[in-house]
Amino acid sequence: RKEVEQDPGPFNVPEGATVAFNCTYSNSASQSFFWYRQDCRKEPKLLMSVYSSGNEDGRFTAQLNRASQYISLLIRDSKLSDSATYLCVVVNFNKFYFGSGTKLNVKP
Amino acid sequence: GAGVSQSPRYKVAKRGQDVALRCDPISGHVSLFWYQQALGQGPEFLTYFQNEAQLDKSGLPSDRFFAERPEGSVSTLKIQRTQQEDSAVYLCASSFSSGRETQYFGPGTRLLVL
Numbered sequence: 596r597k598e599v600e601q602d603p604g605p606f607n608v609p610e611g612a613t614v615a616f617n618c619t620y621s622n623s624a625s626q627s628f629f630w631y632r633q634d635c636r637k638e639p640k641l642l643m644s645v646y647s648s649g650n651e652d653g654r655f656t657a658q659l660n661r662a663s664q665y666i667s668l669l670i671r672d673s674k675l676s677d678s679a680t681y682l683c684v685v686v687n688f689n690k691f692y693f694g695s696g697t698k699l700n701v702k703p
Numbered sequence: 704g705a706g707v708s709q710s711p712r713y714k715v716a717k718r719g720q721d722v723a724l725r726c727d728p729i730s731g732h733v734s735l736f737w738y739q740q741a742l743g744q745g746p747e748f749l750t751y752f753q754n755e756a757q758l759d760k761s762g763l764p765s766d767r768f769f770a771e772r773p774e775g776s777v778s779t780l781k782i783q784r785t786q787q788e789d790s791a792v793y794l795c796a797s798s799f800s801s802g803r804e805t806q807y808f809g810p811g812t813r814l815l816v817l
Contacts, residue, residue, distance in 0.1 A: 599745075627803045638794060638808035639746065682745050686803050690759065691736070691796075693745030 598622060599685050601694035609702055612673045616697045618683030619665045627686035628659055630668050632679045633696065639682055642668075673701045705730065707809035709795050715815045716785045724780045724812045728797030735778050736806060737770055738794040746794050752778060753801075785816045 601618045608614050620628075628645035643650065645657040645666050656669040666683055680696040708727040716722050728735050734753050738746035739762075748762040754775040763770070767785075772778040782789055792813050796806035 601745075603743075629805070638810050640808070641805050644805070689734075689751060689801055689803060690748050690762075691738075691746075691806060692748070693738075695743070695745045 598687070598692040599683060599694040601683055601697050603695055603697060605698040605700050607700045607702060608673055610673055610675060612701075613669065613671050614673060614699065615670075616668045616681055616683075616699075617665050618667070618694050618697075619663075620685040620692075621664070622685070622687050623661070623664060625685045625687050628666050629684040629686075629691075630655075630657055630666075631682040631684055631693075633682055634679050639693075642681070670699075673699075675701050675703060677701050707795055707797055707807055709793075709809040709812050711812060712810060713813045713815075715817065718787060718816055719784050720816075721781065721783045722785055722814065724782075724793050724795075724814070726778045726780070726795030726809060728776065728778070728795070729807055730776075731799070732797035732807075733775075733800050734798045734804075734806075735772055736796045736798075737778070737780050738796065739764075740792045740794055740811070742791075749780070749793075782814075785814075787816050790814055790816045 630642040631639040632642045633639045649658045654671045658667045682696045683694045737749040740746040751759040752772040767783045769781045792811040794811045795809045798804045
């Protein structure tokens with residue numbers, strides 16, 4: 596069983612839409628959680644950390660549910676520039692485990 | 704400020720050739736990581752250094768893969784006798800102290816083995 600599972604998508608949404616991604620993880624002792632964004636042929640870049648209390652950064656909201664072992668990312672008012680692959684990351688013992696990524700296409 | 708840099712950005716190798724990939728982490732970052740990313744997949748962990756010490760190399764796929772960071776800054780990932788299945792993007796990342804923190808990625812080296 597993979598450490599981190601993500602729906603690969605693609606999610607095709609119009610500008611202005613709200614879209615949500617989920618990611619499940621297998622190790623209940625996982626210590627840290629992140630969302631990274633990766634544009635085509637570029638390196639992953641940190642989008643936001645994820646905390647149990649939930650955290651928000653502008654149009655982006657991340658949530659962690661330890662009981663059900665999933666993390667989520669909500670994007671409100673989608674922009675064309677949000678088109679990218681979103682990678683969830685679970686950290687166990689100093690190792691980052693990446694999901695395979697969820698591709699988002701925001702259409703005009 | 705300067706981010707993580709990697710060289711070369713692209714490498715084409717003939718099967719059986721040895722390659723060396725270089726990573727310059729962010730200055731002052733203690734931890735350095737190597738990942739392998741296949742097309743359509745997320746990065747897969749290869750190995751982890753804290754300063755010059757290689758603390759985890761459990762992700763290296765075979766004994767043809769070797770990494771070093773002799774002075775605790777620049778790191779080199781070496782692949783001996785390359786095979787076609789080694790074709791991938793090799794990403795380097797660094798973090799300020801431990802591996803639990805945010806990691807900052809370099810642009811990667813795209814390796815194609817023919």
